Amino acid sequence: MGMAVLGEAQRQRRRSVYEFLDATRPARGQALRWCETAREMRRVDGDMKEARLLLRGALCCVKDYASVYRTWIAMEKEGGGVGVARWLFEEWGAVCSKDGSLRSEEDGATADAYGDYWCAYLAFELGHGDARRARAVAARAVRACPRDASLRDTVELRLREDEQERQRRRRRPGLLRGARKWLVDDLRACFSSMGEQRSTSGCLPLFSRPPRGYRRLVTDGDESP
Secondary structure (H helix, E strand, O other), rough: OOOOOOOHHHHHHHHHHHHHHHHOHHHHHHHHHHHHHHHHHHHOOHHHHHHHHHHHHHHOOOOOOOHHHHHHHHHOOOOOOOOOOOOOOHHHHHHHHHOOEEOOOOOOOOOOHHHHHHHHHHHHHHHHHOOOHHHHHHHHHHHOOOHHHHHHHHHHHHHHHHHHHHHHHHHHHHHHHHHHHHHHHHHHHHHHHOOOOOOHHHHHHHOOOOOOOHHHHHHHHHHHO
16 A cells, blocks of 8 residues: 655644644653654555554553553454453553552542543443443442542543433333324224225225324334433
8 A cells, every 4th residue: 555645734733733732742742743753654555453552562662551552452442352442441541550640649649540540431332332341440440540539520421321322222222113003093994894805905994093003103203312
């Protein structure tokens, strides 16, 4: 595969971004350069083999390891490697737990970066795992950051929203199945009462109102959850 060709405007924007990061957040600028190179390597090679080696090397060299883990996890998910991504989250968490700048042993307070990690892990499980995994990560997050009220509120909100969405998804098929059954039952009753008249075109004009099942189908099938 050929290398991606950037226009002059794109190159200039990229240079501006890196110059800004070098001046304000040099550790992040360095990490993003590694990440960009890894993405380009995967694009050229067509797989993650060499890119993984490069990202592993980046983790040994950069201070902003969170940016490297985020990029690596995103790349694995893009390739369908959910299991590898989950393993990387666990490794990232182990690094965070050992990082003295993220935790205070005196009062148990934690830095925002540690809370961000748990929010990212929870979002991953909500999108790629199941309710059991998501609840387990949420419980671990609260235990790891007991004094972080913002994290606790975020975790509770995300779990509540996910459960509401799961309930809506479960309810929709049941409503439609029930409405269809009622419609069929009503039509069968109609045909039975009309004796020999079997055609729908001859039956429907005699209704003084739509069949009960039809009305329920239209109402519940189109109802917003």
